[in-house]
Amino acid sequence: MKTLVIVAHPNLVDSGTQKFLKTSLAKMDSVTWHVLNEGHFDVTAEQDLLQENDRIIFQFPLYWYSAPAILKQWEDEVLTRNFVYGTGHALAKKELGIVVSTGDRQKGFVAGGEEQFTLSELLRPYQALAHKGEMTYLPPFPIFQFAYLSEQAKQRLLVSYQQYITNSDFESFHGQELWFEQQLSKKISEVQGSSNSQKTAQILGVIQDNRENLEELGWTLSMIKDDEDE
């Protein structure tokens, strides 16, 4: 799976959050980091880039409950009618994900709360766009008050973000298990021969055993449940 991360941030160099996210992906395969810069877009090149990828991510800070203007400009110029839904359906079957950061508290994004609306409601235009283009809309990936996160919370965020970008099945626990196994295998091949490589291989073995045991228990349970239904 190939992922295109479209970054819309008017002041990218000063953003600690964006720097953190970019570094998180440094060793990930099949990811293109694409920053939107001011000026006009080369429509053909942008459309080609979209077509080459399977998962498209819009990544931006929340400005007045919306994306910075440059993303809208990009949408208006690049997402032409025929490209998205007229004669061609160039984005059909691709996925659209949103990585949105905000300095406001998570607690506020609820009916009756400080912001009054949930992020899912505020991000509706992207969901509508995905729908129009016959894309699969992924649950958004919000980052609240990055600067206030504890060190461990930041580390957990890093791995969840990596999965949002690179794991084709990040939503299911089974998909997460497989992703961790892949990443661990990659690490084993990187450190081959060192004292850690054997240890890491043993850890991988235990995780695989756990996953297989869980799968078996799942089958047994569904058989018992089918039986109870009769």
Added chain:
Amino acid sequence: MDTNDWVEKQLKELIKTSKQYEDRAFYLALSDLVQEQQKRLTQSQGEVDGRTWNPSKW
């Protein structure tokens, strides 16, 4: 020592000794995953036992 306990101990060690930030983050998240696996294994095994013990089917 239980295998999963052994894994958790190894992961704690890797979190402490890894030089790269991304590696430390990875092993922390992996340790969360192993704990979740154990929780799910215990729950699923419990559910299988509970559902198998069904006197109405005797």
